[in-house]
Amino acid sequence: MTRVTVIGGGCIGVSVASHLVERDIDVRLLDKGYAAGETTGKAGGLIFSQLHEPADVRAMAYSLEFFRSLSERDNHFTFHESGFLRLGTEAERPVFEHEVAMQREAGADVRLVEPDEMGMIYPSLSLDGVTVGTYSPSDGYADPHTFTTTLLADAEANGLEYRPGTRVIDVTASESPSVTTEEGTIESDVVVIAAGPWSHRLAALADVDLPAKPYRAQALVTAPVGVDVGTVYDAHEGVYFRTTQDTGLLVGDGTEEVEADPDDYSRRADFDFLATMSETIERRLSAADVGVQNAWAGLCTATPDCFPLVGRPPFESGAEPRPDGLLVAAGLQGHGFMRSPAVGRAIAELICDDRPPVAEWRPTRFDDDPGDFEIEEMLTLEGKYHNLE
Numbered sequence: 001m002t003r004v005t006v007i008g009g010g011c012i013g014v015s016v017a018s019h020l021v022e023r024d025i026d027v028r029l030l031d032k033g034y035a036a037g038e039t040t041g042k043a044g045g046l047i048f049s050q051l052h053e054p055a056d057v058r059a060m061a062y063s064l065e066f067f068r069s070l071s072e073r074d075n076h077f078t079f080h081e082s083g084f085l086r087l088g089t090e091a092e093r094p095v096f097e098h099e100v101a102m103q104r105e106a107g108a109d110v111r112l113v114e115p116d117e118m119g120m121i122y123p124s125l126s127l128d129g130v131t132v133g134t135y136s137p138s139d140g141y142a143d144p145h146t147f148t149t150t151l152l153a154d155a156e157a158n159g160l161e162y163r164p165g166t167r168v169i170d171v172t173a174s175e176s177p178s179v180t181t182e183e184g185t186i187e188s189d190v191v192v193i194a195a196g197p198w199s200h201r202l203a204a205l206a207d208v209d210l211p212a213k214p215y216r217a218q219a220l221v222t223a224p225v226g227v228d229v230g231t232v233y234d235a236h237e238g239v240y241f242r243t244t245q246d247t248g249l250l251v252g253d254g255t256e257e258v259e260a261d262p263d264d265y266s267r268r269a270d271f272d273f274l275a276t277m278s279e280t281i282e283r284r285l286s287a288a289d290v291g292v293q294n295a296w297a298g299l300c301t302a303t304p305d306c307f308p309l310v311g312r313p314p315f316e317s318g319a320e321p322r323p324d325g326l327l328v329a330a331g332l333q334g335h336g337f338m339r340s341p342a343v344g345r346a347i348a349e350l351i352c353d354d355r356p357p358v359a360e361w362r363p364t365r366f367d368d369d370p371g372d373f374e375i376e377e378m379l380t381l382e383g384k385y386h387n388l389e
């Protein structure tokens with residue numbers, strides 16, 4: 001039986017482990033802390049197919065179906081299919097039109113909407129200044145922590161060996177790769193590095209140079225606002241928000257496009273972020289004062305082209321992957337939660353069926369050394385389509 005060791009118990013590592021045990025693979029999952037204890041536990045939970053690239057839109061079809069079907073089972077996880085509305089002005093209209101055509105072509109259930117229809121979809125929203133939007137009724141949100149722990153519990157019931165509090169201190173790449181923890185060495189047929197913002201450091205232990213950079217992203221939760229506004233991205237202002245369980249709002253997009261040290265970064269939200277977000281929310285709800293109950297910063301991980309690094313990595317840029325058992329599932333940008341089912345499936349198909357992931361996700365896709373690339377936030381439309389501006 002193939003023995004696989006997965007490093008990292010965030011949504012990515014747990015999804016990989018879950019997809020593998022479904023295929024009767026012998027899997028152990030190691031985490032230095034506990035499942036969903038890092039980036040995953042800090043995510044906003046938005047799930048949507050209104051993305052900029054066809055490969056991402058197509059991958060979301062599987063993820064959406066996975067979230068839906070897990071939600072229908074008897075457990076604590078709920079996928080709130082609230083719909084997802086993007087708000088814009090005439091400045092965003094050409095990009096919205098272009099993206100809706102592409103997303104529909106790639107199979108997404110999305111359409112362009114005008115203010116009259118937006119007012120009917122979310123009557124509590126102030127559409128001041130908004131002249132166009134895009135909407136998908138099949139998108140929505142879910143709690144990333146509950147998703148990960150639900151999947152983990154199912155996987156453990158199916159034979160997964162989960163070892164929280166187990167820090168990996170060395171990784172050796174070879175045909176039979178191994179990982180060393182403070183308790184000893186574990187031999188495997190395959191090792192999957194799914195360590196979120198620490199992935200490039202773990203890969204470096206095995207002499208793999210991963211083009212991945214951690215960066216800070218912030219979110220806050222407001223006091224109850226008494227209305228349900230579903231899931232919204234104000235594309236003009238660059239702010240997203242969605243309803244929480246007690247009718248507060250989870251608000252985000254305080255992305256800092258600067259490389260961060262995963263072992264030493266500020267976990268507190270910045271004052272500027274709190275002020276800007278509160279202002280946007282108060283305007284969108286026509287409310288005088290919306291209190292902030294909680295706020296934090298976590299780390300996302302950027303790649304040079306915003307696509308993830310999923311599969312067998314090269315040991316040098318532009319080189320072929322070595323025929324060994326080291327795999328990565330990292331560089332998920334700010335979209336790792338919603339991509340996690342599709343990433344888990346891709347790794348399981350690579351291990352079990354020898355089927356490589358889509359070309360856009362392969363870590364071998366960079367012909368030249370990407371070098372010191374710019375960190376780019378994925379939600380924003382700014383600078384994405386120079387020919388449409």
Ligand SMILES: Cc1cc2nc3c(=O)[nH]c(=O)nc-3n(C[C@H](O)[C@H](O)[C@H](O)COP(=O)(O)OP(=O)(O)OC[C@H]3O[C@@H](n4cnc5c(N)ncnc54)[C@H](O)[C@@H]3O)c2cc1C
Nearest residue numbers: 008010012032040043044045046168196298335336337338
């Ligand atoms: C504020 C914020 C909002 C976000 N909102 C969204 C959203 O709305 N939708 C969306 O799709 N995504 C969102 N994201 C992004 C999403 O959270 C990430 O892409 C995703 O959680 C990455 O998951 P992961 O499993 O790769 O990483 P992580 O969750 O960080 O998991 C990695 C795990 O590896 C473990 N680890 C690290 N080093 C070692 C080691 N040496 N040994 C053992 N274990 C180790 C860590 O303890 C950790 O548990 C958001 C992120 C932030 C910060």
